[in-house]
Amino acid sequence: MQNKFDNPVKRRDFLRSGLNTLAGLTVGGIAGLVIGNSDTEDLVWQIDPNICVQCENCAINCVLPQSAVKCVHSFSICGYCDLCSGYLQPGVKSRDTAAENRLCPVGAIKRTYIEEPYFEYTIDEELCIACGKCVKGCAAFGNGSLQLQVRHNLCKNCNECSIARSCPSRAFSRVPASRSNLMRGEEGKIYIRSHEVS
Amino acid sequence: MHLNQFNHIIISIVLVCIINSSSAQIIERFPKPDFKSDYTRPQTITPEARAAHLEYLDVFVLIITLSLASYFALKLRSRKHIFLLMVFSVIYFGFWREGCICSIGAIQNVTLAMFDPTYSIPLTAVLFFAIPLIFTLFFGRTFCAAVCPLGAVQDLVIVKHINVSNWLAELLSILPYIYLGLAVLFAANSAGFIICQYDPFVGFFRFGATFNMIILGLSLLLLGTVIARPYCRFLCPYGVLLNWMSRLSRRHVTITPTECTNCRLCEESCPFGAINKADEGVLAESKNSDIRRLAIIIVLTPIIILLSGWVVSYLHDTLSQKHPSVSLAEEIQLENRGKRTETTLETRTFRASGKPSEELFEEAKEIQKRFRMGGWFLGGFLGFIFSIKLIKLSIRKKQPEYAADTGTCFSCARCFAFCPFEQERIASLHRTSILNEF
Numbered sequence: 321m322q323n324k325f326d327n328p329v330k331r332r333d334f335l336r337s338g339l340n341t342l343a344g345l346t347v348g349g350i351a352g353l354v355i356g357n358s359d360t361e362d363l364v365w366q367i368d369p370n371i372c373v374q375c376e377n378c379a380i381n382c383v384l385p386q387s388a389v390k391c392v393h394s395f396s397i398c399g400y401c402d403l404c405s406g407y408l409q410p411g412v413k414s415r416d417t418a419a420e421n422r423l424c425p426v427g428a429i430k431r432t433y434i435e436e437p438y439f440e441y442t443i444d445e446e447l448c449i450a451c452g453k454c455v456k457g458c459a460a461f462g463n464g465s466l467q468l469q470v471r472h473n474l475c476k477n478c479n480e481c482s483i484a485r486s487c488p489s490r491a492f493s494r495v496p497a498s499r500s501n502l503m504r505g506e507e508g509k510i511y512i513r514s515h516e517v518s
Numbered sequence: 519m520h521l522n523q524f525n526h527i528i529i530s531i532v533l534v535c536i537i538n539s540s541s542a543q544i545i546e547r548f549p550k551p552d553f554k555s556d557y558t559r560p561q562t563i564t565p566e567a568r569a570a571h572l573e574y575l576d577v578f579v580l581i582i583t584l585s586l587a588s589y590f591a592l593k594l595r596s597r598k599h600i601f602l603l604m605v606f607s608v609i610y611f612g613f614w615r616e617g618c619i620c621s622i623g624a625i626q627n628v629t630l631a632m633f634d635p636t637y638s639i640p641l642t643a644v645l646f647f648a649i650p651l652i653f654t655l656f657f658g659r660t661f662c663a664a665v666c667p668l669g670a671v672q673d674l675v676i677v678k679h680i681n682v683s684n685w686l687a688e689l690l691s692i693l694p695y696i697y698l699g700l701a702v703l704f705a706a707n708s709a710g711f712i713i714c715q716y717d718p719f720v721g722f723f724r725f726g727a728t729f730n731m732i733i734l735g736l737s738l739l740l741l742g743t744v745i746a747r748p749y750c751r752f753l754c755p756y757g758v759l760l761n762w763m764s765r766l767s768r769r770h771v772t773i774t775p776t777e778c779t780n781c782r783l784c785e786e787s788c789p790f791g792a793i794n795k796a797d798e799g800v801l802a803e804s805k806n807s808d809i810r811r812l813a814i815i816i817v818l819t820p821i822i823i824l825l826s827g828w829v830v831s832y833l834h835d836t837l838s839q840k841h842p843s844v845s846l847a848e849e850i851q852l853e854n855r856g857k858r859t860e861t862t863l864e865t866r867t868f869r870a871s872g873k874p875s876e877e878l879f880e881e882a883k884e885i886q887k888r889f890r891m892g893g894w895f896l897g898g899f900l901g902f903i904f905s906i907k908l909i910k911l912s913i914r915k916k917q918p919e920y921a922a923d924t925g926t927c928f929s930c931a932r933c934f935a936f937c938p939f940e941q942e943r944i945a946s947l948h949r950t951s952i953l954n955e956f
Contacts (some may be wrong), residue, residue, distance in 0.1 A: 336766060337768070339766045340721050340766040340767070340768055341657055342651060343655055343762070343763055343766050344655050347648050347651045347652060347655075347763075348627065348651055349645050350632070350648070351648040353632065353644075353648070354628055354631035354632055354639050355641065355644055356646055357631060357635060357637075357638055357639065358631070358638055358639045358640065358641050358644055359568055359638040359639070359640055359641065360570065360640075360641050361640065361676065362567065362568065362640045362642065363565040363638070364641050372937070373867050373870070375863055375867065377863075383724065383727065383728075384724075384726065385726050389570060391696075392562060393561040393562060395560055395561075395562060396550075396559065397546070397550075399547070399548025399549070399551065400551045401548055401937075405899060412767060416696055418807055423534065433555060434553065434555065434557050435555045435557065438551050438553065438557075440557075440558065440560075443687060452951075461547070462547060462548065463546060463547055471565055472565050472566060472568070473565035473566075473568040476532075476618060476715065476724065477567065477568075477627070478618055479618055479619070479620075479623045479627065479714045480626075480710060480711035480714045480715065482715075483843075485715075488863050488864040488866075488867035489867050489871065490842070490861070493704070495639070496638075497566070497567035497568070497570065497744075500566075500567055501564050503562070503564075507562045507564070
């Protein structure tokens with residue numbers, strides 16, 4: 321009769337199986353440990369406009385050829401100024417849409433006359449390069465209604481945002497996807513889905 | 519026109535008041551306009567991030583592809599199926615999901631979550647980290663075979679492999695441990711995700727990256743035509759974990775479906791050098807000198823661990839430079855001492871924020887301390903790995919037949935076709951299918 325203890329392979333198999341279970345428990349344990357503090361939602365990158373200093377890094381440091389950061393307008397806090405410090409160069413002779421008067425290097429801001437003395441400013445995101453010049457102007461002399469925001473239809477949501485890495489004011493942070501809107505004014509409180517507005 | 523002039527006056531007042539203010543806070547300098555016409559404010563569109571259910575679709579696809587890869591490698595033993603699945607993974611996880619989310623990078627998310635309680639890790643990142651490891655514990659590295667887009671893209675470009683000599687492969691296989699250790703050290707101290715920063719292939723998946731990364735990716739792919747899967751074998755930090763798991767796996771692919779007769783036909787079939795050759799029973803040295811060497815290495819192990827721990831912790835100054843607070847603190851210090859006259863964007867921004875520099879110096883010191891501590895762990899770990907490698911080299915393991923090395927085998931199914939028993943199996947399958955037709 322063969323004694324089962326004679327077989328050294330059995331012992332090796334037992335050890336192996338035990339270590340296998342142990343490794344499984346370790347992986348499960350680590351996963352369980354971090355799941356305790358996890359979010360079912362994905363995290364996305366966003367800029368806090370109150371920390372942003374408009375250094376122009378957003379325009380050059382995104383992994384995309386065209387930055388996923390755009391200038392976004394909170395109309396609810398805009399003063400609709402005729403002399404808009406986000407639209408016009410400082411010390412302009414005339415307040416009009418002439419190219420030499422405009423602050424935006426790519427002409428992405430559209431100025432529309434509403435009524436005396438108000439003008440509406442809208443941003444063409446196709447053109448905007450996120451240089452933040454208008455944001456700086458608006459924050460310095462206006463209400464701060466223009467602000468830089470990560471646009472989530474463009475953003476690749478890199479595990480580590482390369483703009484965030486270079487942001488000198490550390491205005492970038494990971495926020496839950498459903499609360500990714502950090503805009504000022506009423507726009508920051510509500511969500512208008514892109515498909516609801518055609 | 520009087521309103522316009524009024525506007526002007528306000529602007530002048532504001533100009534005088536805040537000319538030097540750099541604060542970006544919301545200030546109601548101009549009241550909300552009172553429109554007389556029926557103008558309504560346009561709505562600002564807020565594009566939503568990718569929907570959560572799509573993230574879970576990724577996890578679902580991961581589980582399906584892992585199951586299929588394991589089935590194809592272990593049960594079906596079909597390289598063709600593995601190849602097709604590999605193409606799918608490159609398209610889905612690579613070009614469609616653009617290389618993010620990936621299990622390799624998830625190591626850092628999990629590490630950060632363990633060390634930083636304020637970081638609430640997305641559940642998908644945890645699942646992408648853990649699921650391939652669990653699968654590997656059961657079936658071996660089938661994740662590498664056909665699921666990982668980085669592995670698949672390298673596998674697809676192999677033209678003619680050159681064997682890397684054993685000593686070089688063994689030496690280079692220490693690199694992944696260093697990479698993993700550094701990635702964990704940096705992630706744990708919130709100093710960035712280096713695995714993502716130096717991901718060589720994400721640029722291809724996105725059709726765009728910095729020039730340096732494109733060059734690195736291209737050269738790795740070019741090198742990959744002759745040195746098969748260079749990233750997987752000599753860099754991939756997740757591969758370290760998969761290697762450990764695979765060594766303990768409950769099942770693993772075997773070269774032969776039935777038995778090995780040491781016919782040596784499969785000997786050169788593996789492009790990754792993951793086939794353990796059967797030893798020919800030739801002993802170059804006496805057993806005694808073997809044992810003496812092993813004893814010396816085992817005695818030296820604690821010394822190696824301590825020494826490399828000390829060396830890496832000594833490097834904490836250099837390593838902690840990667841943390842933005844530390845590098846900023848150093849710049850500020852240089853400027854304060856007048857050693858640097860040119861300010862940088864970072865230092866200007868820091869000074870404008872009005873935070874006291876002492877606070878920053880304290881923070882930087884704290885981080886450096888953590889790096890010194892982490893350096894001991896990282897160095898100790900690397901010393902331990904080095905000693906284990908030495909011990910492994912001096913232990914002569916009995917290898918009666920040709921077998922896949924469970925640690926380094928990617929379960930790519932290439933070697934199967936070289937085995938005569940496999941050919942016989944396929945032929946008999948063929949016969950049965952023909953018989954069934956009648």
